[in-house]
Every structure is written in C-alpha cells, then in structure tokens.
Amino acid sequence: MYFKEILMENNDKFLDIDSYIANVLTELETFDNRSRQVYASLSKSIPRLIEKLSKDIKDLSFNIGFISNLDVDNDYSLNNFISKVIRVLNDFVSYFNSSTEILESQFSIIRDKVKDIEILEDVIEKMKKSSIDMEIMSINTLTVAMRAGRAGGAFSYITNEIKTLTQSMIKQADQLTSKGRDIKVGLDRAKEQVLENNTAENKILEEFKEDLIKNIDEFAGSIGEVIAFYDNVLKILNEFKFKFVNAVSYLQFQDRLTQSLHHLNVMYSSIDVFKFRDISEIQKLKVLSVFTDSSKNDN
Numbered sequence: 001m002y003f004k005e006i007l008m009e010n011n012d013k014f015l016d017i018d019s020y021i022a023n024v025l026t027e028l029e030t031f032d033n034r035s036r037q038v039y040a041s042l043s044k045s046i047p048r049l050i051e052k053l054s055k056d057i058k059d060l061s062f063n064i065g066f067i068s069n070l071d072v073d074n075d076y077s078l079n080n081f082i083s084k085v086i087r088v089l090n091d092f093v094s095y096f097n098s099s100t101e102i103l104e105s106q107f108s109i110i111r112d113k114v115k116d117i118e119i120l121e122d123v124i125e126k127m128k129k130s131s132i133d134m135e136i137m138s139i140n141t142l143t144v145a146m147r148a149g150r151a152g153g154a155f156s157y158i159t160n161e162i163k164t165l166t167q168s169m170i171k172q173a174d175q176l177t178s179k180g181r182d183i184k185v186g187l188d189r190a191k192e193q194v195l196e197n198n199t200a201e202n203k204i205l206e207e208f209k210e211d212l213i214k215n216i217d218e219f220a221g222s223i224g225e226v227i228a229f230y231d232n233v234l235k236i237l238n239e240f241k242f243k244f245v246n247a248v249s250y251l252q253f254q255d256r257l258t259q260s261l262h263h264l265n266v267m268y269s270s271i272d273v274f275k276f277r278d279i280s281e282i283q284k285l286k287v288l289s290v291f292t293d294s295s296k297n298d299n
Helices: 002-006 017-055 064-069 075-148 153-269 279-298
Strands: none
Touching: 075 153
8 A cells, every 4th residue: 555655646646657667768778878989989999009009018017917916915915016006007108108209200200291292392383483484485585586587497396395395394293283282181191190099098098097096096995994804803802812811810710719728628627626725716617618618519
C-alpha cells in the first residue's frame, strides 16, 4: 500500500515510469556519444604519439616492469618507485622539450624556404617585366628601322626570335610561379600538421602527467590510511600487552602467596599446640590456617 501511494500522483494516477526510464536512456545515450567523440579524438592523436615515441624510445628510461617490483611494505621500495615515476616524467618532459626544439628548427627551415620562394616569385615577376620590356624594345627598334628604310629580313628574323624567346620566358615564369605557390601551400600545410601533432602530444603528455600525479596522490593517501590503521592496531596491542603483563604479574603474585600460605599451613599442622606458652602465637597460626584452607578450596 505504501509503495502504491508513492507511485500515485495527486490526481490518483500512476506516475509515468516509462518517461523516467526514457530520460535515463537518453542521458546514457548522450554520455555514450560524448565518450565516443572523446575516444575518436584520442584515437587520432595517441597513435601518432606512440609512433613518435617508438622511434626514440631508446632515449627514454620508462619501463613498466618496475611497477611489478613494488613492495608496499618497504619504505625504500616505495621511495624508489616514486623516484622512478618522477624520473619517467622528467624523461618525458625532456623528450618533448627536445622534440619541440626540433620542431622549432624545422619551422625555421620552412620559414626560410617560404622566404626563398617569395624571393623567387619576386625575381620571376621582374624577369617577366624584363621580357615584356625586351619585346617592346624589339618592336620599337623594328618600327624605327622600318621607318628609316633599313629593315631587312635578318633583322625581322631576330626580332621574331626575341619575341618567341620572350613569350617562352613568360610561360616558364608563370609555370615556376604556379609551382612555387603549390610548394608554399604544401609547406604551410606541413607546418600546420607538425604544429597540430606537437599540440596533441603536449596535451596528451599534460593529461598523462596530471593522471599520474593524481594516481600517486591517491596511492600515497591509501598508504597513509594503511599506516594509520597499523598505528591503531599497534596501540591496541600495546594496551593489551600492558594489561596482559599486569594480569600475569598478579597471577604470579597470587600463586606465590598461595604457595607461601600452603607452606605455613603444612608447618602449622605439624606443630604441637601445647608446646606454645604464648596464646597469641596460637591465635596467629589459626588465622593463617583459615587463609590456607580458603586458598586450597580456590585451587
């Protein structure tokens, strides 16, 4: 009845559980899609990082095998483990720093090549202008010669050759310009790709460093909890030891007292009472006999 009331709304209608389930499934699907996007992004950058590292892995001292040798009960082993982890991080940082320096040198080379191409384009433009000027000059020269009546077949032939050469130079200059622009575009793309790869590697390294530090902190926290637990156990054992020693001492004292009273009782039973003239001594022995009898009954 109670569960029925919970499932009822104010208007005495059952809650639409299916809608809640549908919302949950929608959230799960959204989470799955986001996870797939993250995985897809990582799947693009991680293989490049692995390929990059596999080429220069000899320069890194990273070895996952040292984790299996970790002895959590040994402070030296734990400190050695942490120092190795820090050394691995330093190796990764050094490696990526050197990789960054190499990329920067490559960028400078690319910039120099792009600058050379720009200079080449400028030279080609000047060459095209000179060719056009040469063609104009030859035409003007031919025009002046014709007006002077001195234009001959040889001069006309030379002028045509100059014109053909000029047009060929202009065509080659256009081809060189087009090829130079293609090379420049290719270099720009290569530069962007290298920059993208370097950014992805640095991002992965930073995430790896953060995750590793987080794991080390959690591991250190767990070790601290274990140490605190053992400290509490040790305190309890010390208290138990103190009480146990006191109990043993008390039992030993009681045993010695019982034996002493027993010896007195034996001695009292073998004494002739009538030989004592002092009644007080006899009373003392009687009192002792009471204690010895009670101690025997206790045993």
